[in-house]
Amino acid sequence: MVDLAPVICVDGPSGSGKGTLAQAIASRLGWHILDSGSLYRIVGLQAHLLGISVDDDDALEQVVKSFEIRFATERSPILFVNGSDVTEAIRGEEATRFASLVAKREKVRAALLVRQKEFRKLPGLVADGRDMGTVVFPDAKLKIYLDASPEERARRRYVELKDKGPNVSLPDLFQSLKERDVRDKTRSFSPLKVAPDAYVLDSTGLSIDEVLEKALVAAQGKGLLITN
Ligand code: C5P
Numbered sequence: 562m563v564d565l566a567p568v569i570c571v572d573g574p575s576g577s578g579k580g581t582l583a584q585a586i587a588s589r590l591g592w593h594i595l596d597s598g599s600l601y602r603i604v605g606l607q608a609h610l611l612g613i614s615v616d617d618d619d620a621l622e623q624v625v626k627s628f629e630i631r632f633a634t635e636r637s638p639i640l641f642v643n644g645s646d647v648t649e650a651i652r653g654e655e656a657t658r659f660a661s662l663v664a665k666r667e668k669v670r671a672a673l674l675v676r677q678k679e680f681r682k683l684p685g686l687v688a689d690g691r692d693m694g695t696v697v698f699p700d701a702k703l704k705i706y707l708d709a710s711p712e713e714r715a716r717r718r719y720v721e722l723k724d725k726g727p728n729v730s731l732p733d734l735f736q737s738l739k740e741r742d743v744r745d746k747t748r749s750f751s752p753l754k755v756a757p758d759a760y761v762l763d764s765t766g767l768s769i770d771e772v773l774e775k776a777l778v779a780a781q782g783k784g785l786l787i788t789n
Contacts, residue, residue, distance in 0.1 A: 569586060569701060570687075572704070572705070582705070591684060592684055593680060597688060603640075609659045615662040661744050695754060707772070713766070
């Protein structure tokens with residue numbers, strides 16, 4: 562039997578710091594990375610730009626099957642879709658809202674499942690999202706469920722966005738984050754939930770270095786090689 566590349570999953574709600582932690586683990590181990598939320602954001606953005614209704618499953622499935630995705634380099638998060646740089650565009654509020662709407666559709670999730678598995682390559686993959694450990698990579702060597710209080714998550718997003726534009730309001734961000742939490746946790750297909758074998762890490766009040774340290778200890782506990 563062919564040995565599959567090992568996977569570390571980082572799942573959790575919006576703004577818990579999954580992306581930052583996943584990047585840090587991947588660069589420490591020299592592994593590949595999958596930011597699965599960016600795939601949902603690409604589909605949401607394309608649906609929005611092409612005027613596709615978020616319940617037109619066949620058209621959305623075509624979007625998932627047709628886009629070409631390319632990262633500028635493994636280390637750089639610059640993301641090209643069909644030749645255009647969408648790095649900034651997929652982070653906007655519209656793409657964010659549409660992403661969580663298309664993420665509810667079973668056909669979208671099924672088509673993206675195939676594309677996500679393609680990221681699994683040696684020497685290993687760090688995958689972050691909502692259902693990495695529960696659905697996409699159930700055999701992952703380590704599953705981290707990264708959480709933080711809604712207040713802290715909204716505050717982090719506020720700090721991230723406030724330099725980019727004047728129209729950022731903390732109460733609005735808090736409200737839309739709570740709505741996304743409800744959508745992510747209550748949808749019928751692949752809802753956000755803690756995998757039974759997950760290590761639950763609450764990052765409220767912790768620095769990224771402290772969170773990384775805890776994650777690396779957990780990785781070591783699973784026998785994953787850590788090089789300093
Ligand atoms: O993680 P990020 O905020 O970029 O994800 C954007 C949206 O994509 C989320 O609101 C969530 O609804 C959806 N998503 C998902 N499953 C994943 C990753 C993201 O449903 N594995």
